[in-house]
Amino acid sequence: MDAFLLEAAINGLLLAGVLALLTLGLNLIFGVIDVVWIAYADLVMCGMYAVYWLFVVFGWPLPLAFAVSVVGVAVLGALVHLLIIAPILGSAAINQLLATGGLLYFLQSFATLIFTTDFRNIGVRLPVIEIGGIYISYSRLLAFGVALAGAIALYLFLKRTYIGTAIRAIAQDREIIGLMGVDQRRIYLVTSAIGGALAGLGACLLALQYDVHPFIGNTFGPLIFMICVLGGLGNMIGGFIAAFIISQIIAIGGYYFSTELSYVLAFILFILLMFIRPQGIVGR
Amino acid sequence: MLSLVEISAGYGSFRTLFGVSLEVAAGETVGVIGPNGAGKTTLMRVVSGLIPTFGGGISLDGRSLLGVPAHRIVERGIAHVPENRRLFPKLSVEDNLRIGAFIPRARIHFAEQLAWVYQLFPRLQERRGQPAGTLSGGEQQMCAIGRALMSRPRLLLMDEPSAGLAPLVVQEVFDLIRRIRAEGLTVLIVEQNIQQVLEVVDRAYLLEVGAIRLAGTATEMRNNEFIRKAYMGL
Numbered sequence: 427m428d429a430f431l432l433e434a435a436i437n438g439l440l441l442a443g444v445l446a447l448l449t450l451g452l453n454l455i456f457g458v459i460d461v462v463w464i465a466y467a468d469l470v471m472c473g474m475y476a477v478y479w480l481f482v483v484f485g486w487p488l489p490l491a492f493a494v495s496v497v498g499v500a501v502l503g504a505l506v507h508l509l510i511i512a513p514i515l516g517s518a519a520i521n522q523l524l525a526t527g528g529l530l531y532f533l534q535s536f537a538t539l540i541f542t543t544d545f546r547n548i549g550v551r552l553p554v555i556e557i558g559g560i561y562i563s564y565s566r567l568l569a570f571g572v573a574l575a576g577a578i579a580l581y582l583f584l585k586r587t588y589i590g591t592a593i594r595a596i597a598q599d600r601e602i603i604g605l606m607g608v609d610q611r612r613i614y615l616v617t618s619a620i621g622g623a624l625a626g627l628g629a630c631l632l633a634l635q636y637d638v639h640p641f642i643g644n645t646f647g648p649l650i651f652m653i654c655v656l657g658g659l660g661n662m663i664g665g666f667i668a669a670f671i672i673s674q675i676i677a678i679g680g681y682y683f684s685t686e687l688s689y690v691l692a693f694i695l696f697i698l699l700m701f702i703r704p705q706g707i708v709g710r
Numbered sequence: 711m712l713s714l715v716e717i718s719a720g721y722g723s724f725r726t727l728f729g730v731s732l733e734v735a736a737g738e739t740v741g742v743i744g745p746n747g748a749g750k751t752t753l754m755r756v757v758s759g760l761i762p763t764f765g766g767g768i769s770l771d772g773r774s775l776l777g778v779p780a781h782r783i784v785e786r787g788i789a790h791v792p793e794n795r796r797l798f799p800k801l802s803v804e805d806n807l808r809i810g811a812f813i814p815r816a817r818i819h820f821a822e823q824l825a826w827v828y829q830l831f832p833r834l835q836e837r838r839g840q841p842a843g844t845l846s847g848g849e850q851q852m853c854a855i856g857r858a859l860m861s862r863p864r865l866l867l868m869d870e871p872s873a874g875l876a877p878l879v880v881q882e883v884f885d886l887i888r889r890i891r892a893e894g895l896t897v898l899i900v901e902q903n904i905q906q907v908l909e910v911v912d913r914a915y916l917l918e919v920g921a922i923r924l925a926g927t928a929t930e931m932r933n934n935e936f937i938r939k940a941y942m943g944l
Contacts, residue, residue: 588808588809588811588812588817591801591805591808591809591812592809592812594798594800594801594805595798595801595805595809598798598799598800598801599796599798601760602792602796603809604759604760604779604780604781605758605760605780605784605789605790605792605858606781606784606809606810606812606857606861607781607784607785607812607813607816607861608781608809608812609779609781610781
């Protein structure tokens with residue numbers, strides 16, 4: 427195996443970390459509240475603008491800009507639930523899809539209005555590390571590490587805390603959960619805020635690697651949805667595994683052919699797998 | 711302790727309870743017996759706040775429970791073991807018990823309460839890491855009762871605890887109820903298994919088509935001519 431292929435595979439692995447993190451957020455919200463946030467990737471876009479604005483325009487230190495952006499997107503997630511989802515929670519699923527789809531266009535247009543369509547970069551250039559002829563960008567390595575830490579933190583939260591246990595329980599019996607003293611509305615709000623926080627964390631990590639523009643959500647939004655469905659919608663472990671599979675196809679396909687073709691390959695594989703296992707790779 | 715006055719309730723426009731009044735005093739074990747469809751489950755759901763009332767009053771220690779949502783009623787000290795157990799099947803036994811202790815008042819006593827539940831039901835401790843959905847019927851009933859006890863209730867509501875269980879297991883469940891009684895808890899229990907339930911309660915009400923038809927001590931009810939003929943086949 428030559429060094430370039432190995433480098434592609436490692437980069438694919440590193441890309442998977444961030445995608446897996448975003449997939450977790452989307453799956454969490456779907457699994458608990460039973461709604462799909464079509465505009466999820468656009469919350470990431472908002473987070474990237476927050477990082478850009480706080481760091482470049484206001485000149486805040488980067489870690490502080492990151493922290494405030496994560497909290498900001500978490501609040502945005504809670505607002506999406508309170509203002510858009512909660513009023514139509516009992517109505518048909520298609521209404522919720524349309525409402526969050528509307529949010530997608532709203533956020534993109536709003537961002538265009540305020541920030542114009544310029545590509546903006548936070549201008550942080552982290553070094554590239556060379557190990558035995560393989561070049562790995564430090565920002566990707568950092569993104570992978572933080573994404574993994576975020577996933578582990580989420581896992582511990584869900585496993586070890588009362589609210590986490592309620593989040594895992596609620597989809598299994600939405601009526602009886604009230605008899606446990608759990609306020610369903612509060613759990614939905616907390617879940618939406620956590621989903622937002624994961625989007626915010628993803629935004630920080632992506633801001634280190636990519637330019638932000640109002641339509642950046644379109645570049646990886648479909649990818650996240652594909653990964654979610656491939657792993658089984660609502661299945662957090664399945665989504666995690668699928669993120670790594672898809673990233674490898676994109677990275678290695680990009681090495682042999684071209685990046686554009688590698689996306690085509692990933693979507694072809696997705697369509698084929700949907701015929702064979704419509705419930706997702708890990709679903710029953 | 712618990713007092714229901716002229717309670718009417720139902721689902722949508724369908725009425726299943728027509729002016730039911732009953733009392734449960736502290737330390738008592740009270741049974742509500744009656745046939746299928748008499749409104750026994752509706753009665754339990756009204757008390758724990760799962761469904762609204764059409765009229766009448768409910769109070770716990772003199773404080774009204776009307777309009778209080780289910781999750782706040784648990785904080786007042788009422789725990790409900792629902793019909794068909796309704797465990798969270800994919801969560802482990804211990805996670806089911808943990809969620810039973812969700813309210814802040816119960817959380818601080820989680821460790822001691824868990825030890826108590828495991829002492830009452832040693833089988834649950836053996837199976838604590840296993841998904842609750844994989845337990846046998848009797849063990850699931852233990853888990854459902856244990857989950858309710860984790861909230862440190864003063865009043866325990868039990869809806870058809872013997873339903874769907876094998877005869878031997880039913881015997882086991884009634885033994886469990888005796889043990890819970892012995893712990894000094896106040897219990898309101900709804901049952902179709904009339905003969906057995908009259909062995910464990912102090913008093914009972916007979917509910918028929920949404921209204922109380924008879925009331926009395928367990929002995930009075932056991933010896934009542936109508937109950938013996940209609941419900942015990944004697």
